[in-house]
Amino acid sequence: SQTIHQWPATLVQPVGSPLSLECTVEGTSNPNLYWYRQAAGRGLQLLFYSVGIGQISSEVPQNLSASRPQDRQFILSSKKLLLSDSGFYLCAWSVAHKDSPLHFGNGTRLTVT
Amino acid sequence: AQSVSQHNHHVILSEAASLELGCNYSYGGTVNLFWYVQYPGQHLQLLLKYFSGDPLVKGIKGFEAEFIKSKFSFNLRKPSVQWSDTAEYFCAVNAYTSGTYKYIFGTGTRLKVLA
Numbered sequence: 001s002q003t004i005h006q007w008p009a010t011l012v013q014p015v016g017s018p019l020s021l022e023c024t025v026e027g028t029s030n031p032n033l034y035w036y037r038q039a040a041g042r043g044l045q046l047l048f049y050s051v052g053i054g055q056i057s058s059e060v061p062q063n064l065s066a067s068r069p070q071d072r073q074f075i076l077s078s079k080k081l082l083l084s085d086s087g088f089y090l091c092a093w094s095v096a097h098k099d100s101p102l103h104f105g106n107g108t109r110l111t112v113t
Numbered sequence: 114a115q116s117v118s119q120h121n122h123h124v125i126l127s128e129a130a131s132l133e134l135g136c137n138y139s140y141g142g143t144v145n146l147f148w149y150v151q152y153p154g155q156h157l158q159l160l161l162k163y164f165s166g167d168p169l170v171k172g173i174k175g176f177e178a179e180f181i182k183s184k185f186s187f188n189l190r191k192p193s194v195q196w197s198d199t200a201e202y203f204c205a206v207n208a209y210t211s212g213t214y215k216y217i218f219g220t221g222t223r224l225k226v227l228a
Contacts, residue, residue, distance in 0.1 A: 032213060041122065043203060043220035051213045090157070094214065098145050098207065099164050102216050104157040 006105030023091030136204030
């Protein structure tokens, strides 16, 4: 069966420090991969999605970037964190088919101090 | 651009009351619709989905949703809620755009069921 791993679960970082959140999927090949940010009262905001290795689409301009170095690995990064980057980040995957739902990881709670 | 609106941000009900959560979407093409649920301390889980066919779809735990194309709506319903239904509910649309499927979520509805 397919599983999705996301780490770390929680992270506290100072302003100006770099960020790297990692997500890996097992049990499927060539998944679509997504990064969302969840904020109270604002739902889930789509940040990035990827349909294949090295293919990244950005939904909103911001201080973050994403990379997909391997088929089932998706990384969310920042060179210098801002206070406004604090939030709950979710990785998700789907099969590239209209009938496929999204499958979410457990999320990373990022606090920038 | 595609968007999803959930008009009820917080709902409080007593056990056995009926539930209806509104969801409207904005997209001109063919859409696939989902409801997800997030129980306290847990990750998001799929509640039900609509792709085609019968516009009334049934999901887990007694939930159902009705797709009304003319109203661009996909409201979630449950005849009798339980305390264990306390959770946050998200409506989502899956639209094919720019060569892939993008999942756009609403802002969520926090449901609290009083025992």
